[in-house]
Amino acid sequence: AQKITQTQPGMFVQEKEAVTLDCTYDTSDPSYGLFWYKQPSSGEMIFLIYQGSYDQQNATEGRYSLNFQKARKSANLVISASQLGDSAMYFCAMRGSSSGNTPLVFGKGTRLSVIA
Amino acid sequence: NAGVTQTPKFRVLKTGQSMTLLCAQDMNHEYMYWYRQDPGMGLRLIHYSVGEGTTAKGEVPDGYNVSRLKKQNFLLGLESAAPSQTSVYFCASSLRDRTGDTQYFGPGTRLTVL
Numbered sequence: 207a208q209k210i211t212q213t214q215p216g217m218f219v220q221e222k223e224a225v226t227l228d229c230t231y232d233t234s235d236p237s238y239g240l241f242w243y244k245q246p247s248s249g250e251m252i253f254l255i256y257q258g259s260y261d262q263q264n265a266t267e268g269r270y271s272l273n274f275q276k277a278r279k280s281a282n283l284v285i286s287a288s289q290l291g292d293s294a295m296y297f298c299a300m301r302g303s304s305s306g307n308t309p310l311v312f313g314k315g316t317r318l319s320v321i322a
Numbered sequence: 323n324a325g326v327t328q329t330p331k332f333r334v335l336k337t338g339q340s341m342t343l344l345c346a347q348d349m350n351h352e353y354m355y356w357y358r359q360d361p362g363m364g365l366r367l368i369h370y371s372v373g374e375g376t377t378a379k380g381e382v383p384d385g386y387n388v389s390r391l392k393k394q395n396f397l398l399g400l401e402s403a404a405p406s407q408t409s410v411y412f413c414a415s416s417l418r419d420r421t422g423d424t425q426y427f428g429p430g431t432r433l434t435v436l
Contacts, residue, residue, distance in 0.1 A: 241424065251365075251412060251427035297364060309355055309380060310425055312364040 208233045210298050210313035217318050219288045226273070227283040227296050227316045235259075235302030240281040241310065242272065245295040254296075257281055285318075293320045324348055326428035328413050334434045335403045343398040343431050345413030353416045354396040355380075355425065356388060358409040365412065371396055403435045 209232040219225035231240065242254040257265045257272045265272040273282040281300075285292055295317050299310040329344045345354065352373050357365040357380075367380030371390040385407060387399045396415075400407060410432050414425040 243427075249410065249430045249432075251414075251430075253424050253426065256424060299365075309367050309370050310365075312366075314362060314364040 208235070208238075208300055208302050208311045210300055210311055212298055212313035212316050214316045215314075217316055219285075219318065219320055221290060221320055221322050222287055224284060224286045225288055225318065227285070227298075227318065229281045229283065229298035229313060231279050231281060231298075231300050233279075233300065233302050238300055238302040240272070240274070241299045241301075242270070242281075242283045243297045243299065244292075245297065245315070246291075247294070251297075255283070288320045290320050290322060293318060326413055326415055326426050328411075328428035328431050330431060331429065332432050334436065335400075336436050337404060339403050340399070340401050341403065341433075342400075343411055343413075343433075345396045345398070345415075345428055346394055347396075347413075347415040347426075348394060349415060349417070349426070350393070351415035351417050351426075352393070353418065353423075353425075354390065355414040355416075356386070356396065356398045357412045357414065358382065359412060359430075360409050368398065368411075403433075405435045407433065408435045409433060 211230045238259045240257045244252045255267045255270045257274045269286045271284045295315045297315045298313045326347045355370040356368040369388040374393040377388045389397045413428040416423045416425045
Protein backbone atom coordinates (compact mmCIF):
# COMPACT_ATOMS: atom_id res chain seq x y z
CA ALA A 207 0.00 0.00 0.00
CA GLN A 208 1.10 3.51 -0.68
CA LYS A 209 1.13 6.19 1.98
CA ILE A 210 1.96 9.89 2.11
CA THR A 211 2.84 11.63 5.37
CA GLN A 212 2.88 15.39 5.84
CA THR A 213 3.92 16.05 9.41
CA GLN A 214 3.46 19.83 9.46
CA PRO A 215 -0.20 20.78 9.92
CA GLY A 216 0.70 24.47 9.68
CA MET A 217 3.69 26.60 8.76
CA PHE A 218 4.45 30.31 8.91
CA VAL A 219 6.96 32.09 6.73
CA GLN A 220 7.98 35.71 6.33
CA GLU A 221 7.33 37.27 2.96
CA LYS A 222 10.34 36.96 0.61
CA GLU A 223 11.82 34.13 2.66
CA ALA A 224 12.13 30.52 1.48
CA VAL A 225 10.10 27.72 3.07
CA THR A 226 10.25 23.92 2.94
CA LEU A 227 7.15 21.78 3.25
CA ASP A 228 7.88 18.20 4.25
CA CYS A 229 6.55 15.07 2.57
CA THR A 230 7.57 11.48 3.17
CA TYR A 231 6.16 8.52 1.32
CA ASP A 232 6.01 4.79 1.54
CA THR A 233 5.70 2.46 -1.43
CA SER A 234 7.03 -0.84 -2.66
CA ASP A 235 6.67 0.17 -6.30
CA PRO A 236 9.96 0.49 -8.18
CA SER A 237 8.47 3.24 -10.33
CA TYR A 238 6.31 6.04 -8.98
CA GLY A 239 5.47 9.68 -9.35
CA LEU A 240 5.24 12.42 -6.75
CA PHE A 241 3.06 15.51 -7.08
CA TRP A 242 2.43 18.70 -5.16
CA TYR A 243 -0.85 20.58 -5.32
CA LYS A 244 -1.83 23.97 -3.91
CA GLN A 245 -5.29 24.68 -2.59
CA PRO A 246 -5.96 28.37 -1.92
CA SER A 247 -8.90 29.55 0.17
CA SER A 248 -11.03 29.64 -2.97
CA GLY A 249 -10.91 25.85 -2.92
CA GLU A 250 -9.55 24.75 -6.27
CA MET A 251 -6.68 22.27 -6.51
CA ILE A 252 -3.77 23.63 -8.52
CA PHE A 253 -1.02 21.37 -9.80
CA LEU A 254 2.44 22.72 -8.93
CA ILE A 255 5.21 20.24 -9.65
CA TYR A 256 5.95 16.62 -10.50
CA GLN A 257 8.91 14.33 -9.76
CA GLY A 258 9.37 10.88 -11.25
CA SER A 259 11.18 8.26 -9.24
CA TYR A 260 13.73 7.71 -11.99
CA ASP A 261 14.34 11.38 -12.68
CA GLN A 262 18.02 12.16 -12.15
CA GLN A 263 17.51 15.78 -11.26
CA ASN A 264 15.21 17.49 -8.81
CA ALA A 265 12.16 19.04 -10.45
CA THR A 266 11.84 22.82 -10.61
CA GLU A 267 8.98 25.05 -11.74
CA GLY A 268 9.62 28.74 -11.28
CA ARG A 269 9.78 29.44 -7.54
CA TYR A 270 8.90 25.84 -6.72
CA SER A 271 11.45 23.08 -6.44
CA LEU A 272 11.25 19.56 -5.16
CA ASN A 273 13.98 18.26 -2.87
CA PHE A 274 13.81 14.58 -3.78
CA GLN A 275 15.77 12.20 -1.55
CA LYS A 276 14.95 8.73 -2.78
CA ALA A 277 16.84 6.79 -0.12
CA ARG A 278 15.03 8.68 2.61
CA LYS A 279 11.72 8.50 0.73
CA SER A 280 11.16 12.20 1.02
CA ALA A 281 9.90 14.71 -1.52
CA ASN A 282 9.92 18.11 0.15
CA LEU A 283 8.55 21.17 -1.62
CA VAL A 284 10.69 24.28 -1.47
CA ILE A 285 9.10 27.64 -2.21
CA SER A 286 11.61 30.43 -2.71
CA ALA A 287 10.90 34.13 -2.18
CA SER A 288 7.49 33.56 -0.57
CA GLN A 289 4.64 35.82 -1.57
CA LEU A 290 1.40 36.63 0.23
CA GLY A 291 -0.43 34.75 -2.50
CA ASP A 292 1.38 31.56 -1.51
CA SER A 293 -0.79 31.32 1.62
CA ALA A 294 -2.76 28.12 1.04
CA MET A 295 -3.02 24.42 1.81
CA TYR A 296 -0.38 22.29 0.12
CA PHE A 297 -0.88 18.61 -0.61
CA CYS A 298 1.71 16.02 -1.48
CA ALA A 299 0.48 13.04 -3.52
CA MET A 300 1.90 9.99 -5.22
CA ARG A 301 0.97 7.20 -7.57
CA GLY A 302 2.78 3.95 -8.14
CA SER A 303 3.05 1.59 -11.07
CA SER A 304 2.77 -1.85 -9.55
CA SER A 305 -0.65 -2.37 -11.05
CA GLY A 306 -2.62 -0.55 -13.66
CA ASN A 307 -5.06 2.20 -12.89
CA THR A 308 -3.47 3.40 -9.67
CA PRO A 309 -5.06 6.66 -8.60
CA LEU A 310 -3.33 9.33 -6.57
CA VAL A 311 -2.84 8.93 -2.84
CA PHE A 312 -2.83 12.24 -0.95
CA GLY A 313 -1.33 13.39 2.30
CA LYS A 314 -3.39 15.38 4.77
CA GLY A 315 -1.84 18.67 3.78
CA THR A 316 0.11 21.56 5.27
CA ARG A 317 -1.40 25.00 5.70
CA LEU A 318 1.14 27.68 4.81
CA SER A 319 0.65 31.23 6.02
CA VAL A 320 2.87 33.94 4.58
CA ILE A 321 3.34 36.95 6.85
CA ALA A 322 4.00 40.46 5.54
CA ASN B 323 -10.86 25.21 -23.22
CA ALA B 324 -12.66 25.11 -19.86
CA GLY B 325 -10.67 22.18 -18.38
CA VAL B 326 -12.67 20.36 -15.71
CA THR B 327 -16.02 21.79 -14.67
CA GLN B 328 -18.40 20.70 -11.94
CA THR B 329 -22.11 21.29 -11.46
CA PRO B 330 -23.47 22.47 -9.04
CA LYS B 331 -21.01 24.49 -6.95
CA PHE B 332 -23.10 24.33 -3.79
CA ARG B 333 -25.99 22.16 -2.65
CA VAL B 334 -27.91 21.56 0.54
CA LEU B 335 -29.84 18.31 0.91
CA LYS B 336 -32.03 16.79 3.56
CA THR B 337 -31.25 13.32 4.84
CA GLY B 338 -32.64 10.73 2.45
CA GLN B 339 -32.76 12.96 -0.61
CA SER B 340 -30.92 12.05 -3.76
CA MET B 341 -28.80 14.08 -6.12
CA THR B 342 -26.32 13.82 -8.96
CA LEU B 343 -23.10 15.75 -9.33
CA LEU B 344 -21.91 16.32 -12.87
CA CYS B 345 -18.28 16.52 -13.93
CA ALA B 346 -17.28 17.46 -17.46
CA GLN B 347 -13.87 17.73 -19.09
CA ASP B 348 -12.94 18.99 -22.53
CA MET B 349 -9.34 17.73 -22.63
CA ASN B 350 -10.15 14.32 -24.15
CA HIS B 351 -8.85 12.61 -21.03
CA GLU B 352 -9.40 8.89 -20.63
CA TYR B 353 -9.34 8.79 -16.84
CA MET B 354 -11.71 10.55 -14.47
CA TYR B 355 -11.96 10.52 -10.70
CA TRP B 356 -14.24 11.59 -7.87
CA TYR B 357 -12.72 12.58 -4.52
CA ARG B 358 -14.13 13.89 -1.30
CA GLN B 359 -12.30 16.28 0.98
CA ASP B 360 -13.03 16.43 4.68
CA PRO B 361 -11.27 18.59 7.28
CA GLY B 362 -7.98 17.01 8.35
CA MET B 363 -8.43 14.06 5.99
CA GLY B 364 -6.92 15.27 2.74
CA LEU B 365 -8.56 13.93 -0.42
CA ARG B 366 -9.95 10.43 -0.56
CA LEU B 367 -10.91 8.64 -3.74
CA ILE B 368 -14.56 7.61 -4.06
CA HIS B 369 -14.78 6.11 -7.55
CA TYR B 370 -12.88 6.42 -10.77
CA SER B 371 -13.18 5.53 -14.42
CA VAL B 372 -10.54 4.38 -16.87
CA GLY B 373 -12.63 5.04 -19.94
CA GLU B 374 -16.11 5.45 -21.34
CA GLY B 375 -18.46 2.83 -19.93
CA THR B 376 -16.13 1.75 -17.12
CA THR B 377 -16.09 2.51 -13.40
CA ALA B 378 -14.19 1.23 -10.39
CA LYS B 379 -14.32 1.67 -6.63
CA GLY B 380 -11.88 3.79 -4.74
CA GLU B 381 -11.10 4.08 -1.05
CA VAL B 382 -14.53 5.27 0.17
CA PRO B 383 -17.21 4.10 -2.32
CA ASP B 384 -20.08 3.28 0.03
CA GLY B 385 -23.22 5.36 -0.46
CA TYR B 386 -22.19 6.57 -3.92
CA ASN B 387 -22.71 5.40 -7.47
CA VAL B 388 -21.11 6.65 -10.67
CA SER B 389 -21.59 6.45 -14.38
CA ARG B 390 -19.44 7.29 -17.40
CA LEU B 391 -21.77 7.11 -20.36
CA LYS B 392 -19.75 9.63 -22.34
CA LYS B 393 -16.00 10.08 -22.32
CA GLN B 394 -16.23 13.72 -21.31
CA ASN B 395 -18.69 13.26 -18.43
CA PHE B 396 -18.47 11.51 -15.09
CA LEU B 397 -21.52 11.53 -12.82
CA LEU B 398 -21.54 10.95 -9.08
CA GLY B 399 -24.85 9.96 -7.52
CA LEU B 400 -26.07 9.90 -3.95
CA GLU B 401 -29.22 7.79 -3.76
CA SER B 402 -30.07 8.50 -0.12
CA ALA B 403 -27.95 11.28 1.33
CA ALA B 404 -26.65 11.05 4.89
CA PRO B 405 -25.07 13.75 7.09
CA SER B 406 -21.77 11.83 6.88
CA GLN B 407 -21.69 12.73 3.19
CA THR B 408 -21.38 16.42 3.99
CA SER B 409 -18.12 17.25 2.27
CA VAL B 410 -16.44 19.02 -0.60
CA TYR B 411 -16.41 16.87 -3.74
CA PHE B 412 -13.74 17.19 -6.38
CA CYS B 413 -13.67 15.72 -9.82
CA ALA B 414 -10.38 15.22 -11.64
CA SER B 415 -9.20 13.87 -14.95
CA SER B 416 -5.95 12.70 -16.48
CA LEU B 417 -4.89 11.75 -19.97
CA ARG B 418 -3.73 8.28 -19.01
CA ASP B 419 -2.74 6.45 -15.88
CA ARG B 420 1.01 6.48 -16.19
CA THR B 421 2.90 7.60 -13.13
CA GLY B 422 3.69 10.99 -14.60
CA ASP B 423 0.23 11.87 -15.85
CA THR B 424 -1.02 14.90 -13.96
CA GLN B 425 -4.54 14.94 -12.64
CA TYR B 426 -6.40 18.19 -13.24
CA PHE B 427 -9.11 19.13 -10.82
CA GLY B 428 -12.45 20.85 -11.08
CA PRO B 429 -13.41 23.71 -8.74
CA GLY B 430 -15.28 21.47 -6.29
CA THR B 431 -18.86 21.08 -5.07
CA ARG B 432 -19.68 21.90 -1.48
CA LEU B 433 -22.45 19.58 -0.29
CA THR B 434 -24.24 19.87 3.04
CA VAL B 435 -26.62 17.17 4.20
CA LEU B 436 -28.93 18.20 7.03
